[in-house]
Amino acid sequence: xxxxxxxxxxxxxxxxxxxxxxxxxxxxxxxxxxxxxxxxxxxxxxxxxxxxxxxxxxxxxxxxxxxxxxxxxxxxxxxxxxxxxxxxxxxxxxxxxxxxxxxxxxxxxxxxxxxxxxxxxxxxxxxxxxxxxxxxxxxxxxxxxxxxxxxxxxxxxxxxxxxxxxxxxxxxxxxxxxxxxxxxxxxxxxx
Numbered sequence: 760x761x762x763x764x765x766x767x768x769x770x771x772x773x774x775x776x777x778x779x780x781x782x783x784x785x786x787x788x789x790x791x792x793x794x795x796x797x798x799x800x801x802x803x804x805x806x807x808x809x810x811x812x813x814x815x816x817x818x819x820x821x822x823x824x825x826x827x828x829x830x831x832x833x834x835x836x837x838x839x840x841x842x843x844x845x846x847x848x849x850x851x852x853x854x855x856x857x858x859x860x861x862x863x864x865x866x867x868x869x870x871x872x873x874x875x876x877x878x879x880x881x882x883x884x885x886x887x888x889x890x891x892x893x894x895x896x897x898x899x900x901x902x903x904x905x906x907x908x909x910x911x912x913x914x915x916x917x918x919x920x921x922x923x924x925x926x927x928x929x930x931x932x933x934x935x936x937x938x939x940x941x942x943x944x945x946x947x948x949x950x
Contacts, residue, residue: 781811781840789832789839799825803833810837 783804787795795803802820806829809816820826 779844781807781837781844783808783811784836784840787832787836789835790828791832795829795832796824799829802826802829803836806830806833807837807840810834811841 784807787800787803790799790803798820802818802824806816806818810833818826818830820829
């Protein structure tokens with residue numbers, strides 16, 4: 760066994776055992792035209808199968824047969840199908856975890872078996888940092904609100920003090936006019 764074979768075997772062992780091969784589709788919805796040529800369909804199916812089995816593929820086709828489009832559509836279709844299968848697997852795992860009788864691993868609550876500890880720790884630290892930032896932002900918003908209220912109250916106290924001072928000087932509180940000897944004069948105030 761040479762180096763290449765040992766690397767390939769190690770790669771096979773490293774792949775997750777719960778991944779089931781995806782069924783090769785008969786049609787490809789990512790294809791932008793109504794119907795692909797048979798050579799394009801074969802190309803996309805072979806590419807889909809090659810990607811799903813994590814193999815290296817060498818594809819050839821005559822000029823003008825839509826190799827680039829077939830490559831893109833086949834890869835996008837595989838990616839879409841893989842994401843859909845992974846989402847279904849996640850939902851199935853969540854159902855098993857929420858069901859206490861079906862739970863095989865009761866020691867780890869809410870974490871998947873294949874997630875490394877350092878990823879879980881990083882996620883926990885990130886969540887804590889996000890919560891801390893949100894609390895800090897909320898605190899700053901509340902402090903700004905309190906400061907605006909204090910400024911408004913200070914202005915109200917100053918206005919009240921001016922009003923009381925005017926009343927003490929004999930000025931009418933609301934009109935700004937001074938009454939005396941039957942005639943009124945307008946007072947000008949500079950502030």
